């Protein structure tokens with residue numbers, strides 16, 4: 455099968471490698487023409503050290519070849535997705551559009567699959583998400599992911615097309631639950647990083663993960679997602695992975711915040727913008743999202759770690 459990938463960063467490339475090794479023809483577009491040239495000639499991507507890029511991936515600096523594919527994986531940062539969809543809506547209609555990014559768009563307050571549905575209504579919108587570091591996928595390590603598509607028959611087609619011997623896809627029709635699980639776990643990963651970076655200890659991190667989970671469920675169910683979806687790979691699974699591994703950029707960003715160190719601003723850290731979107735949604739919908747709110751405040755220097763901690767610990771005592 456021919457599959458188009460939008461985005462030549464770590465995740466788009468890793469997915470390309472896994473799908474190419476499974477026998478698919480991959481056309482991968484990246485906006486940086488120099489990076490495209492490098493990948494096409496050296497068969498390496500500096501974001502995936504030691505990984506050889508198979509010959510059946512064609513790297514493209516223009517979109518024509520990619521837009522000739524019926525199935526497109528969108529692996530660009532969540533905040534850039536709406537502009538991409540708006541700019542190219544005319545070429546995207548009728549296709550399977552699978553969002554592979556994790557975040558809530560700050561301008562629209564929607565997750566990636568909902569954004570696709572809104573901006574390209576005649577496409578089949580889907581979401582590929584779950585616990586999976588790009589480096590693991592690219593090395594062929596076993597990974598289980600969630601494929602969410604509101605139309606179950608179309609979802610089944612995508613599930614078959616995108617599963618490989620190392621990528622095992624589970625299916626759901628709950629796109630809202632899946633997109634919010636992936637978005638919100640990044641915020642919790644920042645909070646966990648802050649706790650470890652500030653020396654608050656592993657017990658504090660366990661408390662954040664455990665209390666963060668119902669917070670994720672609260673927002674997702676309020677927006678129409680199913681609580682059960684949050685218990686699956688796209689929610690709980692990715693929460694555990696990202697809150698406990700220094701491979702996670704969101705966790706590392708939190709570590710730097712907790713230690714009072716600077717962090718490379720060119721790194722993709724989806725949880726920072728998502729925390730701000732969640733703070734706004736919590737206000738608009740009148741729901742309690744305390745961890746996300748302090749993370750948003752921390753990322754904007756509106757509070758510091760000790761004040762953030764006090765804000766969480768001074769909340770009224772309640773039943774679990």
Ligand SMILES: NC(=O)C1=CN([C@@H]2O[C@H](COP(=O)(O)OP(=O)(O)OC[C@H]3O[C@@H](n4cnc5c(N)ncnc54)[C@H](O)[C@@H]3O)[C@@H](O)[C@H]2O)C=CC1
Nearest residue numbers: 462463464465466485529530532534555556586587588722
């Ligand atoms: N790296 C990982 O382990 C995983 C990443 N993801 C998700 O994949 C998405 C992409 O992340 P990564 O590939 O890891 O980040 P990355 O930082 O490695 O790559 C992002 C790529 O997007 C490109 N880009 C940025 N703005 C763009 C725009 N306006 N138009 C076109 N291209 C643009 C950049 O040039 C870069 O090549 C994120 O939402 C992330 O949460 C999901 C699962 C695992």
Ligand SMILES: O=C(CO)COP(=O)(O)O
Nearest residue numbers: 584585586587702703704
């Ligand atoms: O989403 C991921 C793993 O599932 C990757 O997490 P980071 O974006 O924090 O690196």
